[in-house]
Each structure stands twice: as C-alpha cells, then as structure tokens.
Amino acid sequence: MIRFSLNNKPVEIDVDPNMPLLWALRDILGMTGTKFGCGMAQCGACTVHLDGQPIRSCVMPLAAIADKEVSTIEGLSDDASHPVQQAWLEHNVPQCGYCQSGQIMSAVALLNEHPNPDDETIDNYMQGNICRCGTYPRIKAAIKSAAKSSQTSFNYTLGKNVGGQA
Amino acid sequence: MSRQNEIKSVSRRDFLRYTSIAGGAFVLGAVLPSMSPAWADSSEVVGSNSLNLFVSIDDDGTVNIVCHRSEMGQGVRTGIPQIVADELCADWSKVNVVQGLADEAYGSQNTDGSRSIRRFYSTMREMGATARAMLEQAAGQKWGVAVSDVFAENGMIVHKPTGKTLSFAELASAAGKLTPPQVQDLTFKTPDQFTFIGKPMTSVDLPDVLTGNTTFGQDIKLDGMLYASIERCPVVGGSVKTFDKAAPLNVANVISVIEMPKQSMPVLFKNLNGVAVLASNTWSALQGRKVLNIEWELGDNQNHDSDVYLAELEERIVTKGKPIRQAGDAYQAFDDASHKVAATYTLPYLVHAPMEPPAATAVFKDGHCEVWACTQTPQSTQQNVAGALGIDKSKVKINVTLLGGGFGRKSKPDFSVEAAILAQQTGKPVKVIWSREDDIQHGYYHAISAQHFQAGLDDNGKVTSWLQRTAFPSISWTFTGTTDEPQTGELSLGFGDVPFDIENISCETHKAPAHVRIGWMRSVSNIQHGFAIGSFVDEVAEKAGVSTAKMWLNLLGEDRIVDPKTQGFKYENYGESYDTFPIETKRLKHVLNELMLKSGADQPAGDNEGWGISVHRSFVSYVAVATKVKVENDKVSVLEMHSVIDAGRVVNPDRVKSQQEGAMIFGLSIALMGEVTIKEGAVQQSNYHDYTVLRMHQCPKIVTHIIESTAAPGGVGEPGVPPVAASVVNAIYHASSTRIRALPVSKHYSV
Ligand code: FES
Ligand code: FES
Numbered sequence: 001m002i003r004f005s006l007n008n009k010p011v012e013i014d015v016d017p018n019m020p021l022l023w024a025l026r027d028i029l030g031m032t033g034t035k036f037g038c039g040m041a042q043c044g045a046c047t048v049h050l051d052g053q054p055i056r057s058c059v060m061p062l063a064a065i066a067d068k069e070v071s072t073i074e075g076l077s078d079d080a081s082h083p084v085q086q087a088w089l090e091h092n093v094p095q096c097g098y099c100q101s102g103q104i105m106s107a108v109a110l111l112n113e114h115p116n117p118d119d120e121t122i123d124n125y126m127q128g129n130i131c132r133c134g135t136y137p138r139i140k141a142a143i144k145s146a147a148k149s150s151q152t153s154f155n156y157t158l159g160k161n162v163g164g165q166a
Numbered sequence: 167m168s169r170q171n172e173i174k175s176v177s178r179r180d181f182l183r184y185t186s187i188a189g190g191a192f193v194l195g196a197v198l199p200s201m202s203p204a205w206a207d208s209s210e211v212v213g214s215n216s217l218n219l220f221v222s223i224d225d226d227g228t229v230n231i232v233c234h235r236s237e238m239g240q241g242v243r244t245g246i247p248q249i250v251a252d253e254l255c256a257d258w259s260k261v262n263v264v265q266g267l268a269d270e271a272y273g274s275q276n277t278d279g280s281r282s283i284r285r286f287y288s289t290m291r292e293m294g295a296t297a298r299a300m301l302e303q304a305a306g307q308k309w310g311v312a313v314s315d316v317f318a319e320n321g322m323i324v325h326k327p328t329g330k331t332l333s334f335a336e337l338a339s340a341a342g343k344l345t346p347p348q349v350q351d352l353t354f355k356t357p358d359q360f361t362f363i364g365k366p367m368t369s370v371d372l373p374d375v376l377t378g379n380t381t382f383g384q385d386i387k388l389d390g391m392l393y394a395s396i397e398r399c400p401v402v403g404g405s406v407k408t409f410d411k412a413a414p415l416n417v418a419n420v421i422s423v424i425e426m427p428k429q430s431m432p433v434l435f436k437n438l439n440g441v442a443v444l445a446s447n448t449w450s451a452l453q454g455r456k457v458l459n460i461e462w463e464l465g466d467n468q469n470h471d472s473d474v475y476l477a478e479l480e481e482r483i484v485t486k487g488k489p490i491r492q493a494g495d496a497y498q499a500f501d502d503a504s505h506k507v508a509a510t511y512t513l514p515y516l517v518h519a520p521m522e523p524p525a526a527t528a529v530f531k532d533g534h535c536e537v538w539a540c541t542q543t544p545q546s547t548q549q550n551v552a553g554a555l556g557i558d559k560s561k562v563k564i565n566v567t568l569l570g571g572g573f574g575r576k577s578k579p580d581f582s583v584e585a586a587i588l589a590q591q592t593g594k595p596v597k598v599i600w601s602r603e604d605d606i607q608h609g610y611y612h613a614i615s616a617q618h619f620q621a622g623l624d625d626n627g628k629v630t631s632w633l634q635r636t637a638f639p640s641i642s643w644t645f646t647g648t649t650d651e652p653q654t655g656e657l658s659l660g661f662g663d664v665p666f667d668i669e670n671i672s673c674e675t676h677k678a679p680a681h682v683r684i685g686w687m688r689s690v691s692n693i694q695h696g697f698a699i700g701s702f703v704d705e706v707a708e709k710a711g712v713s714t715a716k717m718w719l720n721l722l723g724e725d726r727i728v729d730p731k732t733q734g735f736k737y738e739n740y741g742e743s744y745d746t747f748p749i750e751t752k753r754l755k756h757v758l759n760e761l762m763l764k765s766g767a768d769q770p771a772g773d774n775e776g777w778g779i780s781v782h783r784s785f786v787s788y789v790a791v792a793t794k795v796k797v798e799n800d801k802v803s804v805l806e807m808h809s810v811i812d813a814g815r816v817v818n819p820d821r822v823k824s825q826q827e828g829a830m831i832f833g834l835s836i837a838l839m840g841e842v843t844i845k846e847g848a849v850q851q852s853n854y855h856d857y858t859v860l861r862m863h864q865c866p867k868i869v870t871h872i873i874e875s876t877a878a879p880g881g882v883g884e885p886g887v888p889p890v891a892a893s894v895v896n897a898i899y900h901a902s903s904t905r906i907r908a909l910p911v912s913k914h915y916s917v
Contacts, residue, residue, distance in 0.1 A: 015447075016418060016419075016449070016450070019447075019449045019450075020449065023447055023448050023449040026385075026448070027387075027393065027447040027448050027449070028447060030387060032378075032381070032384075032385035032387070033377070033378020033379065033380075034378070035382075035384070035521075035522070035570070036384055036448075036523070036599075037521050037522070037523075037602065037854075038602040038853055038854050039452075039601060039602060039853075040602075040853055040855070042602075042853055042854040042855050043521065043602075043854050045521060072378070073377065073378035074377065074378050074379075076377070077377070078377070079377070080373050080376040080377050085376045085377070088376055089368070089372060089373075089376065092366070092368055092369065092372070092820055092824070094369070094372060094375045094376075095240070095241075095571075095824055095825075095828055096237075096238050096520075096521065096522070096568070096569060096570050096571045096572075097371065097375035097380055097568065097570070098382060098520075098521040098522045098570025098571060099521045099570075100375050100376070101378045104376065122862070123862050123863035124863065126862045127861045127862050127863045128861075129862070130521065130854060130859060130861060131521070131862075132519060132520055132521045132571050132573075132832075132859055133521070133571055133828045133831075134827055134828035134829070134830065134831025134832060134860070134865075135824070135827070135828070136831065136860075136861075136862045136865040137827055137865065137867070137868050138824070138827070139862070140862070
C-alpha cells in the first residue's frame with residue numbers, strides 16, 4: 001500500500017511499487033490530465049509537481065513518492081483561473097493540446113523559481129518539454145505575460161478536492 | 167454559392183444517427199459534395215447523396231453544429247462552426263460543437279490534404295443562411311409581419327420597425343416546421359458584415375486543454391477494459407516463429423497473451439505481425455511484453471539498409487529517367503548552354519512522432535464493434551475494422567476523440583484494427599497503447615528520396631534548360647505491395663507542377679522499390695520537392711550572379727496561369743478544379759515580394775550570418791519563407807523566420823498564424839535533425855533522444871504575414887512546411903559558403 005497526497009487529497013493505492021507514478025495516475029486513479037509522450041523523461045508531457053518540484057512522472061516509481069505531495073494539472077485550478085492558465089488563454093497557446101498539461105506544470109515551476117525569467121532562463125527550463133505542434137513562441141510569450149501579471153507573489157494555491165478515486 | 171446543394175429539415179433521429187446525441191427542435195441537414203483523396207487511390211472513395219452536415223437548435227437556444235472532421239490542433243472544431251454561426255447570426259456563447267461519428271454520408275471525413283475549410287466553406291455558409299431565413303420566417307409569422315421587416319442578430323430575430331425581439335430558443339420549434347428555402351433564394355452576408363469569419367476566435371476546446379479535462383485517444387477508459395501492448399516484428403513482412411507465452415502471464419496483472427493474426431503483403435492498414443500482451447494496466451502490459459522472447463522469421467526486407475539504398479538512388483538519379491513532363495529539348499539545350507549547374511539532393515526517411523502516440527479502444531459485442539480512436543480518418547477506420555473482423559461496416563461505430571497531433575500518422579487506421587481484433591478475441595474492451603518506441607519503429611514513413619537538378623544558362627544568365635529528376639518509394643506500395651516508382655499523385659506535389667517559364671524542360675522519375683511501410687506526412691512529397699527546387703534556385707541564382715529573389719522572379723516569368731497538362735503531365739491539383747484553383751505565378755511572386763519587403767532578407771546580415779529564402783505552392787495555397795541563421799564554431803543557430811501565406815480567404819487568422827508557426831517548426835525539425843535510418847530491415851531510432859525534434863531553445867523568433875484575399879480558401883495545415891528546409895540550407899550557404907545537399911543539417915553541423 002502506497003500513500004501520498006494528490007492535489008491536497010490523501011490517496012492510497014495497492015500496486016507494484018515499481019510502477020511509475022504516470023501509470024498510477026492515468027490507469028489506476030483515472031487522472032488523465034497528465035499525458036504519456038515518451039516514457040523515458042524525454043518529452044515532459046507527464047510533468048507533475050512532487051513537493052513543489054517539477055518531475056517526470058513516467059520515470060518516478062511509486063515507491064519514491066510515498067508520503068509526499070503530488071500535484072497535477074487538475075489541481076492547478078478548477079476553472080483555468082491560475083495566472084499561467086490565464087496567460088495561456090490570452091496567447092491562445094495550444095494547438096492539439098496534448099503537451100500542454102506538461103508545459104503548464106513546467107511553466108508554473110519555472111515561475112515559482114524565477115519570477116521574472118529572461119529568454120535564456122525560459123529556454124533552459126522549458127527545453128525538456130517537447131511540443132510537436134510547435135507552440136514554443138506562444139509558450140514563451142505566455143510565460144512572460146504570466147510573470148508580469150504576478151510580479152509580486154507567485155505562490156499559487158491548489159484547487160481543493162480535485163482528484164481521482166482509487 | 168453556385169453549387170446546388172440540397173438543404174432540408176430532418177428529424178431528431180437523423181441527427182442522432184450521425185452524432186450520438188438527439189437533435190433539437192429544429193434540425194437542418196445538407197449534402198456535401200463527395201470527394202476522393204488527392205493521392206493514394208486505394209484509400210476509400212466515398213460517394214453519397216445523403217445528408218451530411220447538420221445544424222440543430224434546441225428549445226433552450228443552444229445551436230448544435232456538427233464538426234465531421236478531426237481536431238488535431240488545426241482548429242477545425244472552431245473554424246467550421248465559425249462559418250455556420252456567422253451566416254446564422256448566432257450568439258457564439260450558445261454554440262455547441264458536436265463531433266460527428268464515422269459515416270459515409272459525410273462524404274470523405276479524411277482530415278488530410280489541408281482541405282477541411284476549402285471544401286466546405288460554401289456549403290457551411292448556405293447552411294447558416296438557410297437556418298437564419300427559416301427563423302426569420304417563423305418570427306414574421308408569429309408577429310404577423312413581413313419577413314422583409316425582420317432581421318437576425320446575435321441569436322435573436324429583431325422586428326425592425328418596433329425593435330421587439332424573439333430569441334432563437336423561442337422560434338426553434340416553429341422554424342422546424344417550415345420548408346427550407348431554395349439555395350438560390352438565400353441572402354448572404356457581405357464580407358464586411360462578417361462577425362466570426364476572419365476573426366481570431368478562441369478555440370472551443372481551449373478551457374478544457376488548460377485544465378487537463380480533455381479526452382484524447384490515449385485517455386479512453388471503459389469498465390473492465392484491458393490495456394494491450396504489442397511487440398511487432400522489427401522488419402516489415404517478417405513474422406513470429408516462436409515466443410514464450412507463459413513468462414508474461416507470470417507478471418502481475420497480465421491477463422492474456424495473444425498472437426496477432428498473421429498478415430501478408432500488401433501491408434495496407436492491417437496489423438503488423440507480432441504478439442500482444444494484455445493486462446489490467448499499461449505498466450504491467452509493458453512489463454509482460456519484455457519477457458515474450460520472440461523469435462522472428464524476418465523475411466525479405468531484412469537486407470534493407472537505408473545508407474546503401476540512398477547511395478543506390480544517388481547513382482541512379484544522375485542517369486536519364488522516365489519523363490513525366492517535357493517541353494523542347496532540355497538535354498540539347500543543356501549541352502549548348504554557356505553556363506551549367508547540376509546538383510543532387512537527398513532526404514532520409516522521416517517519421518511523424520506526434521506527441522500522442524497512436525491509441526485505440528474497441529469493444530466487440532453481439533456482432534457489433536465500437537471504437538474510440540484519435541483518428542484522422544473515421545470512415546477508413548470503420549471500413550478496415552469491419553474488414554478485419556469480417557463484419558459489415560454498418561455494424562462498426564467509430565467515435566473520434568481529440569488527436570494529440572496527427573501530421574498524417576493518424577490517417578492510418580492500423581492501430582484501431584489491432585484494438586478491434588483483440589476486443590473480438592477477448593470479448594472485453596481493449597485499449598491498444600502504442601509506446602513512443604512503437605511509434606518511431608513501426609510507422610508509415612515519409613519516403614527516403616534523391617532528386618537531381620540540372621540547369622543551363624545563356625550568356626545573359628537566362629535559364630534555357632531545366633532538368634529535374636526524383637526517386638522515392640511510393641505510398642502506393644503500401645496498398646499494392648508491388649509499386650516501385652513515384653506515382654502521379656505524388657509527382658503532383660511540387661514536382662510535375664514546377665511553375666517555371668523555361669523553353670526546354672524535362673521532369674523525370676526513377677525506380678525506387680519500398681521496404682518499409684510508406685505513408686503521407688504533413689505536406690507529403692512537397693517536402694523533398696520543395697527542398698530540392700528551393701535549394702537549386704539558390705544555386706542557379708549564384709551562377710547567374712543575381713539575388714535568389716530575382717532568380718525566382720525570372721523563372722516564374724510573366725503573370726500567367728501555368729498548366730502542366732499542356733506539357734504532358736496529368737496534374738492532379740489536390741483534387742481541386744483547375745478553374746477555381748489554377749497555378750498563378752502572380753500569387754507566387756506576390757508572396758515572395760511581400761516576404762522580401764517584410765523580412766529584410768535582402769539586407770546584409772551580420773558576421774557569420776546569412777538569410778535564405780524559398781517559395782512554394784501546395785494545397786492550392788502560396789507560401790514564401792525567409793530564414794536567418796548564424797554559423798559559428800561548427801554550429802548552426804536559427805535566429806529568425808518570416809513567412810508569408812496566401813491561402814485565399816482566411817476563416818480564423820489566429821489559427822492560420824498558429825498553423826504557420828507550427829509549420830515553420832515542423833519544417834525546422836525536418837531540415838535540422840529529422841532522420842530515420844534502417845539497418846538489417848529495422849529502424850535504428852527508438853524515442854525522442856535519437857529521433858530528435860525541435861525544442862524550445864532551438865526555436866527562433868517567428869513572424870507570420872497573412873495576405874488578405876477574397877479568393878476561394880486554400881489549404882493551411884501543410885503549405886507552410888515545403889519552403890522551410892530550402893530556406894534553411896540557403897541561409898547556411900550564405901552564412902558559411904557551405905552548401906548542404908543531404909538533409910538533415912545535423913549530419914554536417916551541430917544544431
Ligand atoms: S512521458 Fe514522461 S517525459 Fe515523456
Ligand atoms: S500543442 Fe500539440 S504537441 Fe504541443
């Protein structure tokens with residue numbers, strides 16, 4: 001039995017502790033907002049936060065997250081009101097949308113660490129997130145907008161009681 | 167609006183049949199013209215006179231508009247409703263987009279060939295105008311006033327003299343009882359009255375994407391569903407000799423191990439030979455797959471080596487080929503020329519690698535099959551699933567999910583066929599999940615190719631002879647198993663339609679047998695042809711001592727319509743009528759001139775920097791691209807890109823812009839780093855670490871210019887791609903004097 005907190009809600013699941021968090025989220029907990037793109041930490045589609053740090057859930061065994069805090073795209077806000085989501089809306093960023101959960105989770109982490117990032121910081125931080133549709137210019141613009149709109153404090157609050165059932 | 171489309175009132179049940187939801191008080195159906203794909207003649211051709219486009223208004227005022235095409239980031243689920251809603255004068259906040267099921271009544275639903283808007287623009291406007299006319303008539307009757315005294319606005323009908331209003335909700339039932347007017351009696355908005363067409367409407371799916379509340383093919387989950395992962399033969403045409411059935415079953419949560427039915431050539435959209443492991447979750451299926459220990463019978467293609475193969479094509483391509491279009495005597499004129507240029511260009515195999523690997527879920531029950539899939543081609547899926555299961559296609563229902571990118575990969579329904587076979591065999595819902603490795607190693611590849619060009623110039627730098635040859639394995643091989651040379655459909659993509667005004671010209675092909683599944687990928691053969699022509703014009707310009715832009719203008723000649731048929735080539739023109747969509751040199755020149763004006767590509771660049779340009783017409787749209795690079799310490803950095811597109815009338819400029827941005831980036835991936843190599847018949851790459859695609863730090867500043875036009879809408883999804891690679895290598899040449907003729911650039915420089 002592995003226990004952890006998912007979007008501020010306690011969960012416990014009884015599966016192979018070697019199973020990567022990604023598959024536990026998607027197949028066992030029914031949280032499909034976190035996407036599968038490569039399975040080997042190459043694309044960033046599966047990015048979630050573990051104790052506030054961005055991680056690739058496709059290579060994170062469940063054993064390693066026991067008793068920790070996991071937050072996913074579903075926990076960012078119920079209504080796309082988070083400043084990063086709002087900036088994404090403003091720049092009409094997504095094309096197919098598949099990579100965007102991961103992009104947004106990486107961008108939120110980036111802005112927590114660097115509230116006012118320059119181009120190079122954005123490039124370095126975001127280069128682990130592939131977008132095959134090619135939304136990079138808009139992602140970059142949206143990150144800059146979000147930085148501007150939340151210059152003072154960028155401590156986001158997670159949506160409450162958003163999560164899957166085991 | 168000249169075609170005679172029939173638009174009629176239909177029942178709620180009709181709506182249900184095509185969409186899975188019941189229609190409202192007022193339902194209209196229309197007939198779209200049928201069509202066949204521009205290439206791949208063996209794909210399904212659907213003709214039908216039944217209803218296929220719908221709008222329905224509920225008693226609460228919701229306007230349901232059916233989108234019968236697949237959404238994969240191009241914005242079609244927004245673009246189609248924008249057109250209908252505009253003529254209808256609907257309230258955009260009341261518009262609900264309903265995804266159509268697979269049905270041949272829709273005409274082709276193949277979301278490929280960049281034609282969703284271009285094929286349906288007029289019919290969709292007629293549809294909206296018909297509904298509006300009926301609502302106006304219903305209001306006139308209710309009030310007992312002349313229809314000429316009422317007008318529609320923002321989801322209401324307004325009585326002009328008094329200003330009183332009735333909402334669409336209040337009128338839907340009454341309007342549903344009226345007979346629709348004839349198309350010739352309809353009134354249409356003038357472009358200055360458009361409220362949605364031509365506006366950057368936000369994508370209807372955007373809020374869900376931002377909160378992760380989307381359902382892609384990979385996201386489907388049904389009760390009691392099994393997750394399947396399939397180990398497929400590394401060589402196309404190979405088959406399973408032996409495997410260990412017991413070992414995977416010892417892995418926790420693995421439920422069954424099934425050998426896929428053995429298939430033979432042609433490959434079509436059949437399953438590949440292999441073994442499936444089914445489990446109660448994806449991870450367990452993947453673990454089980456690792457211990458299958460399959461021994462393969464590799465078959466004839468195990469000797470295929472892409473390096474050796476490309477060297478053979480390069481040898482063949484410099485010899486005289488089979489002419490497909492000719493004028494004058496290009497050989498004699500070349501011999502007589504004062505100056506001569508010749509060059510051979512090559513491209514490797516490429517794979518689509520959409521962010522969402524293919525996935526399909528199927529249920530088989532009581533002789534019926536239902537499928538949920540991220541497919542670009544629901545009807546072909548329906549037909550191929552029916553064929554694989556041996557049931558009639560009326561017993562197969564296809565639900566189209568969102569697509570996490572398509573680029574042509576998801577036009578092939580092989581993954582749905584796999585899911586259906588496994589659902590039939592297990593009697594349970596089965597989701598087949600392709601891993602990234604499966605996607606890279608078992609795709610339908612963009613063909614490896616070689617092109618050879620020769621030009622002869624006179625003393626004034628005028629081109630008097632033009633010779634071009636191309637060789638690549640054909641997509642048709644996928645359907646026939648025997649085709650061994652490029653086909654007319656593929657040669658119509660930027661090769662046989664070369665728009666130059668040259669007296670002596672010869673366009674030729676060479677043989678190129680296929681050894682892997684070949685498929686269409688975003689802009690298809692325009693990729694290699696656009697690269698070769700765009701590069702060669704740059705080389706010829708240098709020989710003539712003029713700018714590349716000047717050479718393009720010289721070669722294009724006077725404003726005129728180019729008809730390749732007059733020189734013996736059966737040009738297919740993307741399946742469009744030549745009267746509506748001819749090749750116009752004026753439009754090619756216009757995008758080029760605009761590009762030079764807007765980009766500054768004719769200005770001197772800094773140290774180790776250079777500009778490169780190219781121009782290309784494809785999918786009946788016109789695109790020019792300028793790229794600026796820096797070449798330093800054996801590394802190429804792309805600094806900025808500008809593109810100009812003339813796609814006729816544009817429905818949603820923001821989505822056109824985003825498609826252009828995406829096309830620049832897709833083209834950069836091809837130019838800089840895209841390469842699939844094959845040894846002993848098997849693909850050597852496996853994931854994004856060795857099949858690299860552009861990442862954010864490699865992405866330049868991108869500027870898009872859209873030509874304002876009232877011409878019929880052309881394609882948007884693909885036409886941006888073909889000029890990119892040539893603009894990049896030309897820029898590298900102007901920055902470094904190194905001419906790259908073999909893509910990708912990463913073979914020569916770090917990127
Ligand atoms: S799926 Fe985890 S990084 Fe690609
Ligand atoms: S939006 Fe499609 S992969 Fe990024």
